[in-house]
Amino acid sequence: MKVSVDDLALFGGQPSFSQPLHVGGPNIGDRDRFLCRMKDILDSRVLTNNGPYVREFESRVADQLGVGHCIATSSGTKALEVLFRGLDLKGEVIIPGFTFVATAHALSWLGLTPVFCDVDPRTHNLDPKALRGAITENVSAILGVHLWGRPCAIEELTEIASDHKLPLIFDAAHAFACGCNGRMIGNFGRAEIFSFHATKFVNSFEGGAITTNDHQLAMTLRLINNFGIQNLDEVERLGTNGRMSEASAAMGTTSLESAHAFIEVNRCNYEKYREQLAGLPGLELLSYTQESCNYQYVVVELDETISPLNRDLLQAVLWAENILARRYFYPGCHKMAPYASLGIRLPETERLSQRVISLPTGTGVTPRDVSMICGIVRLALNMADEVKLQAGRLQPRSADEQRAHAAPGPD
Ligand code: T4K
Numbered sequence: 045m046k047v048s049v050d051d052l053a054l055f056g057g058q059p060s061f062s063q064p065l066h067v068g069g070p071n072i073g074d075r076d077r078f079l080c081r082m083k084d085i086l087d088s089r090v091l092t093n094n095g096p097y098v099r100e101f102e103s104r105v106a107d108q109l110g111v112g113h114c115i116a117t118s119s120g121t122k123a124l125e126v127l128f129r130g131l132d133l134k135g136e137v138i139i140p141g142f143t144f145v146a147t148a149h150a151l152s153w154l155g156l157t158p159v160f161c162d163v164d165p166r167t168h169n170l171d172p173k174a175l176r177g178a179i180t181e182n183v184s185a186i187l188g189v190h191l192w193g194r195p196c197a198i199e200e201l202t203e204i205a206s207d208h209k210l211p212l213i214f215d216a217a218h219a220f221a222c223g224c225n226g227r228m229i230g231n232f233g234r235a236e237i238f239s240f241h242a243t244k245f246v247n248s249f250e251g252g253a254i255t256t257n258d259h260q261l262a263m264t265l266r267l268i269n270n271f272g273i274q275n276l277d278e279v280e281r282l283g284t285n286g287r288m289s290e291a292s293a294a295m296g297t298t299s300l301e302s303a304h305a306f307i308e309v310n311r312c313n314y315e316k317y318r319e320q321l322a323g324l325p326g327l328e329l330l331s332y333t334q335e336s337c338n339y340q341y342v343v344v345e346l347d348e349t350i351s352p353l354n355r356d357l358l359q360a361v362l363w364a365e366n367i368l369a370r371r372y373f374y375p376g377c378h379k380m381a382p383y384a385s386l387g388i389r390l391p392e393t394e395r396l397s398q399r400v401i402s403l404p405t406g407t408g409v410t411p412r413d414v415s416m417i418c419g420i421v422r423l424a425l426n427m428a429d430e431v432k433l434q435a436g437r438l439q440p441r442s443a444d445e446q447r448a449h450a451a452p453g454p455d
Contacts, residue, residue, distance in 0.1 A: 046423055049430040053364035054438070060416050061366035067341075068243030068370075069408035071309075073295075073302035081294035090290060094270070097293035102253070104300050105238075108221070109230035111255040113262035115269055116288040116296075120217045120239025120252035124150035126286045127235055127254050128185075130265045131211050135182045139215075140170045141378045141393035143189045147215050148377045151187075159183065160378040162390040168192065168330075168400075171392070172200040179208050188233070189215040192341040195224035195334060198232050205233075213237075220246055221303055223336035230255040235265075240296050245306045245340040245406065248296030251288050306407060310339035313405040313414050317342050320418035324425050326351025342403040343372075345396070352428030355401050357435055361424045367417050370402045 046052060046060070053059040085097065092098075098116050106114040117123040124147065128137070133156055139147050141160040148158040161178045164171040168191045175186065186205050188196035196214065205212035212232075216222075217239035219229040230236050235258065240251035256262050267274065272283030288296070299306075318329055321344070330343040346355045355371070362369045374397045378388040403417060424431050 059366045065404040067402045070242045071306045071407045073298040078298040085290045092289045095290045097290040101293040101296045109228040111230045112257040115254045117252040117286040121146045122286040123237035123252035123254045133184045137185045139187045141376045141390040162392045165392045169196040185211045190219040193219040193222040221338045246299045248292040251292045314339045316414040342405045345399045
């Protein structure tokens with residue numbers, strides 16, 4: 045156990061972990077079942093094009109969420125693009141500034157314009173008041189993001205969207221298996237999208253899905269996801285290739301079968317973090333109050349006006365220990381290329397993006413690992429003056445150098 049600042053790896057001590065601990069290290073389900081499915085796929089020679097494994101995956105997702113339709117896609121980003129096309133969106137779409145850049149890029153990729161709106165600092169989600177002020181006649185839809193799996197202010201957003209006769213859709217990339225007011229996320233708005241990327245707690249290597257209760261929209265989305273092909277050589281409309289492969293669906297189904305076990309691991313890790321980070325000044329662990337939740341993100345907010353250590357210095361301390369905590373979603377989407385040149389200011393998004401840090405969890409992280417991570421955080425915060433003093437003497441290291449130093453893995 046580390047007891048003094050000199051023990052910290054940033055200042056020459058031995059790193060706490062010999063291998064990097066990631067935010068988003070993949071969960072692997074039952075290997076034998078997965079390999080058995082892969083053998084079946086190879087034997088059948090049906091590798092893609094809406095095969096039996098994709099259909100099974102879609103039906104299991106729809107059943108679990110209690111939603112009418114699920115269309116599997118090759119990624120969460122592709123799911124967004126297919127949905128935008130399916131709704132025939134034009135011009136501008138309002139999104140929160142505090143999200144992963146894919147939310148904005150998917151719009152820009154199709155020639156649509158993301159209009160960045162500020163978030164509520166308590167929920168980290170679209171601020172309904174700011175949203176009302178952002179609506180103009182050029183806006184063709186509102187896109188909420190259930191960040192960290194915590195539901196948006198769905199009722200208020202629904203009311204605003206209906207007042208302005210705009211479609212409301214949700215990026216639920218983080219929110220698989222999360223609920224809101226007795227219904228599973230996946231059922232709200234015109235449609236919602238999910239990500240099943242390797243870093244999500246249920247994964248299909250790469251993958252995504254769109255869910256909706258609108259039968260007509262579902263049919264349109266299916267067409268678009270397969271080049272607009274209706275029958276063999278009958279092309280009915282403009283489409284793309286957004287299909288999920290059979291191998292991905294086999295992984296997705298295998299992962300779904302372990303979803304409850306993964307959530308339980310995440311929940312235990314989360315509780316351990318909560319217990320062991322309690323009482324640190326200026327540090328708040330984001331809470332999950334909804335009835336069902338996947339606990340896949342452990343998000344800490346460091347209030348720089350109270351905390352003795354700022355977020356970036358804490359991250360440097362953690363990275364040196366091979367604890368690869370992430371500054372999701374710094375510096376805010378609107379400050380990334382190609383949007384930064386627009387000079388948009390979103391005070392709450394910017395404040396949050398300076399404060400928030402995500403800590404490792406998932407099945408690759410044990411409760412003992414969590415205790416060690418919390419021990420480092422406590423040590424760094426309790427001895428912040430000494431940490432700052434010693435850090436001031438270090439040569440600043442670029443983020444790339446830190447990554448190269450700490451993470452020889454897939455990062
Ligand atoms: N909307 C929102 C709100 C999203 O957060 C996302 C994706 C999307 C839409 C789009 O969905 P997808 O098109 O991705 O399905 C990651 C993920 O790549 C991205 O899926 C995710 N959100 C985002 C929050 O995080 P990075 O670049 O920060 O992390 P990445 O992929 O480098 O992985 C993190 C760490 O996990 C790595 O450093 C190493 C470890 N790792 C990763 C992979 C892929 C492994 O150990 N094994 C692996 O196979 O984006």
